[in-house]
Amino acid sequence: MYKICLFKEDIIMKSNDKTLKHNSISSTSRGVIILVISGFVCKILGAFYRLPLTNIVGIEGIGVFQMVMSLYSLSLILCAGGTTIVISKFVSDARAKREYEKINLYLKYGLILSLAVAFVVGFLFLLFGKSLAIFQGSSENNSYLTFIIVLPLGVLIASIRGVFQGYENMKPTAISQIIEQSFKFIFGLIFAIVLVKLNIYQGVFGAFLGVVLGEVFASFYLVINYIRKMKICDDKIFDKEKRHEIYLSYLSANFKVTLSESIVPFVHAFDGVVVISRLVLTGVTTAYATKLFGLVSGIVGAILNLPLIVSFAIHNSLLPNISFLSKCKDKKNQEKIVKLGFKGLWFLILPSAFGIAAICIPLYNFFYGNSINDFAEILKDLTLLSSISVILTALMQYFNMILQAKGFFSYSLTITSIGGALKILSTFFLCSLKEINIFGIVIGNILLASFVCILAIIKIKKVIDFEIDYFIIFIPIVSSFIMYIFVSNILSLLNINNVLLIVIGIVIGGIIYIVLNIPVLLSLKKDFDVKNKKGGSYE
Secondary structure (H helix, E strand, O other): OEEEEEEEEHHHHHOOOOOOOOHHHHHHHHHHHHHHHHHHHHHHHHHHHHHHHHHHHHHHHHHHHHHHHHHHOOOOHHOOOOHHHHHHHHHHHHHHHHOHHHHHHHHHHHHHHHHHHHHHHHHHHHHHHHHHHHHHOOOOOOOOHHHHHHHHHHHHHHHHHHHHHHHHOHHHHHHHHHHHHHHHHHHHHHHHHHHHOOHHHHHHHHHHHHHHHHHHHHHHHHHHHHHEEEEEEEOOOOOHHHHHHHHHHHHHHHHHHHHHHHHHHHHHHHHHHHHHHHHOOOOOOOHHHHHHHHHHHHHHHHHHHOOHHHHHHHHHHHHHHHHHHHHOOHHHHHHHHHHHHHHHHHHHHHHHHHHHOOHHHHHHHHHHHHHHHHHHHHHHHHHHHHHHHHHHHHHHHHHHHHHHOOOOOOHHHHHHHHHHHHHHHHHHHHOOOOOOOHHHHHHHHHHHHHHHHHHHHHHHHHOOOOOOOHHHHHHHHHHHHHHHHHHHHHHHHEEEEEHHHHHHHHHHHHHHHHHHHHHHHHHHHHHHOOOOOOOOOOO
């Protein structure tokens, strides 16, 4: 016997013998907007967090903090990289097939599997964290000891977010993200100020205690919301064979998605290991090579990650919707959602990426002052090329999302793995060429994303009628280039405050892009003018 927990809306739908309809386009778009707003709020909090933290613990301290955070991020991906995506998809599938009793099982198996990995990884850091800190040259760094707490909390957050996203309800995810970042911001700085009086390593430990508290309060919020939404129902008989089948299907999907999600962070970690030594082969010093790598991974990367918030929001909002429609065999609405998602992403990601490239010099001057003067030209070229990389990365994430929503986990893993290998090889060889040097990293990113996009589209076109009008693709491209050329040239002629340059660039660029894209906007308006259907999103 197995006691089941269902969302209250499921019980109503089941008792009335009704089939839940798919979420409407307008409701899905609300989910995208909610996640975009929360994403920008979190990015702003993250950016402002590092500024005072750097003043508190110093440059050396922020370097130690970044080392800990990079390992935490990688560990969390290994523990729960596929958890939110897989639970979201499986919950959506269960709703479509009216197998509501499976939903609690998916959450249970997701938690058991991910928590087991999280405790093992956390325990390893508990045992060897001190040795790792000594190896990194920061023997007094105790922050790795917190992993035994923070990783399981991260897994819990990822699992419950997956359930809500499977119901196409993005508010809990958005609010929990803001809670997480807010508590990290407030308490991280307070603890850092108090503990830095002992030494910088204790200050970093205090900052990481803020991360722990952020996870605690975010998980508390999600658990409370989950309990409010669910209701304990009658016992359900699940024989051993059926439970085994459900577990294996979840395990297989989670393993493949986690590996797939780990590839891009892994290849970026590979850059950090080999790129500097490859750049030295071009004739530059190790110190200069390190600075070049810092330009790409730190300065350019930090700014150009902002447009990917849009990609993340569309990814999380559309995945359960497409999965639901796929299980309902509703090809018409499935194609409509896929096309609209692509149009929206394409329309938003192009001006975001090229817009940042157009105003990059005043942006960098505002954040980094005179320290980047010697690298102004190379930064401008790197940002422009990286903007193309960001656009292709957003498309790669979108097409991979469709593959995952359709259940093609193995195919997604295969093409991403081959693309990752292509990226590693190209970066390894290109960075050692004097004519290319640091640009080899960005070219490698472009090759990775392009390869995955092409093979993903080939697969998608076999199962979905994915045809986009050429003017929807062409007009935003031309508009973005015109916007980039016009804005960058105008700003180069002005000798005023950096903040004013940024504001002028955004306003002029926005006007140019919108005016030139009026036909595309009219097309998007037609797609959004769809009668809203009830059901689907439980908010």
